[in-house]
Amino acid sequence: xxxxxxxxxxxxxxVAAGVWIAMRDAGGLARPDQRAEAVFAxxxxxxxxxxQDLSAHRGxxxxxxxxxxxxxxxxEEIPGFTRLQDKYRDRxxxxxxxxxxxxxxxxxxxQKLGINYSVLTAxxxxxxxLRAAGDDKGVMPFTLVIGADGKVAGSRAGIxxxxxxxxxxxxLI
Numbered sequence: 001x002x003x004x005x006x007x008x009x010x011x012x013x014x015v016a017a018g019v020w021i022a023m024r025d026a027g028g029l030a031r032p033d034q035r036a037e038a039v040f041a042x043x044x045x046x047x048x049x050x051x052q053d054l055s056a057h058r059g060x061x062x063x064x065x066x067x068x069x070x071x072x073x074x075x076e077e078i079p080g081f082t083r084l085q086d087k088y089r090d091r092x093x094x095x096x097x098x099x100x101x102x103x104x105x106x107x108x109x110x111q112k113l114g115i116n117y118s119v120l121t122a123x124x125x126x127x128x129x130l131r132a133a134g135d136d137k138g139v140m141p142f143t144l145v146i147g148a149d150g151k152v153a154g155s156r157a158g159i160x161x162x163x164x165x166x167x168x169x170x171x172l173i
Contacts, residue, residue: 044098063093
């Protein structure tokens with residue numbers, strides 16, 4: 001029995017590694033950078049209907065926030081994002097709002113709230129990007145912070161408080 005124990009341990013480790021690799025490759029264990037890659041692979045229309053390529057923001061710290069005009073917590077957190085965009089704009093931080101909403105419903109909110117960063121619209125198809133970004137429950141608001149290295153530095157389902165996001169951004173600069 002003592003001669004077989006090392007062989008049994010090696011076999012168990014090999015099986016465990018195989019299961020882990022199979023789950024990872026099947027999407028069961030998503031690699032964190034897959035979320036960022038899903039964002040960078042996206043092209044969404046701005047409020048004028050012009051498609052914007054999110055890969056243009058590679059190499060910068062990016063805060064991507066999924067929201068909707070009918071979502072009260074979404075509207076609550078936007079003024080903090082606007083202040084942080086002012087604070088970090090000259091330091092290579094880009095904020096992008098993705099409104100999962102009808103474009104006609106979004107424009108009045110952008111003006112009313114004084115949003116000073118890019119707002120793109122995704123309508124119902126935005127839920128696919130939301131899921132790929134890491135929000136498998138479809139909770140809004142949902143915010144993803146991607147570092148200049150292209151790796152996810154943080155995410156939040158629900159309100160991302162201004163002070164917490166400020167700390168996250170400060171640590172990335």
